[in-house]
Amino acid sequence: AQSVTQPDIHITVSEGASLELRCNYSYGATPYLFWYVQSPGQGLQLLLKYFSGDTLVQGIKGFEAEFKRSQSSFNLRKPSVHWSDAAEYFCAVGAGLTGGGNKLTFGTGTQLKVEL
Amino acid sequence: DTGVSQDPRHKITKRGQNVTFRCDPISEHNRLYWYRQTLGQGPEFLTYFQNEAQLEKSRLLSDRFSAERPKGSFSTLEIQRTEQGDSAMYLCASSSREGVSTEAFFGQGTRLTVV
Numbered sequence: 164a165q166s167v168t169q170p171d172i173h174i175t176v177s178e179g180a181s182l183e184l185r186c187n188y189s190y191g192a193t194p195y196l197f198w199y200v201q202s203p204g205q206g207l208q209l210l211l212k213y214f215s216g217d218t219l220v221q222g223i224k225g226f227e228a229e230f231k232r233s234q235s236s237f238n239l240r241k242p243s244v245h246w247s248d249a250a251e252y253f254c255a256v257g258a259g260l261t262g263g264g265n266k267l268t269f270g271t272g273t274q275l276k277v278e279l
Numbered sequence: 280d281t282g283v284s285q286d287p288r289h290k291i292t293k294r295g296q297n298v299t300f301r302c303d304p305i306s307e308h309n310r311l312y313w314y315r316q317t318l319g320q321g322p323e324f325l326t327y328f329q330n331e332a333q334l335e336k337s338r339l340l341s342d343r344f345s346a347e348r349p350k351g352s353f354s355t356l357e358i359q360r361t362e363q364g365d366s367a368m369y370l371c372a373s374s375s376r377e378g379v380s381t382e383a384f385f386g387q388g389t390r391l392t393v394v
Contacts, residue, residue: 167321197382206283206370206385207322253321262329264310265374265383269321 165190165256169270176244177278184239184273186254195257195265196237198228201272202250210252213237224248249277283386285371291392292361299357300389304373311354312383313346315339316368328354361393 166189176182188194195214199207211222218230228239237254251272257265284303292298304311309330314322325344327335330351340346343361348354358365368390372383 199385204387204390206387207372208385209382212382255321260327261334262310262332264312264327264329264334265381266312266324266327266335267314267322267383268324271319271321 165194165258165268167254167256167268167270169252169254169273171273172271173274173276175276175278178246179243182239182241182244182248182275184252184254184275186237186239186270187235188237188254188256189235190256190258194237196228196230197255197257197267198222198226198237198239199253199255199269200250201253207253210239244275244277246277246279249275251275283371283373283384285369285386285389287389288387289390289392291394294363294393295360297357297359298361298391299355300369300371300391302354302356302371302373302386304353304371305375305384306352308373308375308384309351310374310383311348312372312374313354313356314370314372316370316388317366322370325356358391361391363393366391366393 168187197212198210210226213230253272255267255269286301311328313325316322328348343359346356368388370388372385374381374383
C-alpha cells in the first residue's frame, strides 16, 4: 500500500525567504505525485503534479517540485515566500482505480507560517 | 461552471441522528470521490464513483455510511446514527475521463460536528 510522509508538521519562514517542504513517499510502481494547498476551512487546491517526464515540475503561484526516485522524495520549493502563502500543504501519491480513477493517499500536512 | 459544489458547508447534529451531504461535481467529470479529513490529518479516501457505479469503498466506510450517485451527476453521502468520531470535514472531488493522469478538483467540504 502506498504512503506519504511529511516530516515537518510546522514550518515558519520570513517573507521573501526561500521555502522547501519535504515529502517522502512509498509506492511500488511509478508514482503519480501531487502537492495541494489548503487554506483554513477550505478545500484543496492543486499546486502541481508529476506523472512522468521531466523530474522538475512547475506549478502555480511560483511553486516547483522535484521528483527524486532514488530518494523517494517529491519536495516542494519556492524561491521567495509571500505572506499569502501561509496555509497547510499536503503531498499526495495517486494510485489507479478500476475504471481509471485516481485514489490519493495524503501525508499529514505541513502548516506554513510566514513572518512579516 | 464554478467547480465542485458541496452542501451544506457546515452541519451540527446530535449523536444518533442521520445526516446527508450533497456533492455536485464539475459537469463534464464522470469520476467522483469522497474523502474524510479529521483535525490535523490529511484527507483519507472513502469511496469512488465512475458515472453511477460505485467502484471502490474504503474500509473506513462503515455500515453506517452510504454513498450514492443515482444518475451519474450529483452524489450524496449519508451517515446513519452519527457518532462523535464522525466529526470531520467531508470532501468531495471530481475528475474527468481522460485517463488516470488527471487531477482531482476538490470542493470546499462539509464540516460535520456531532455533539
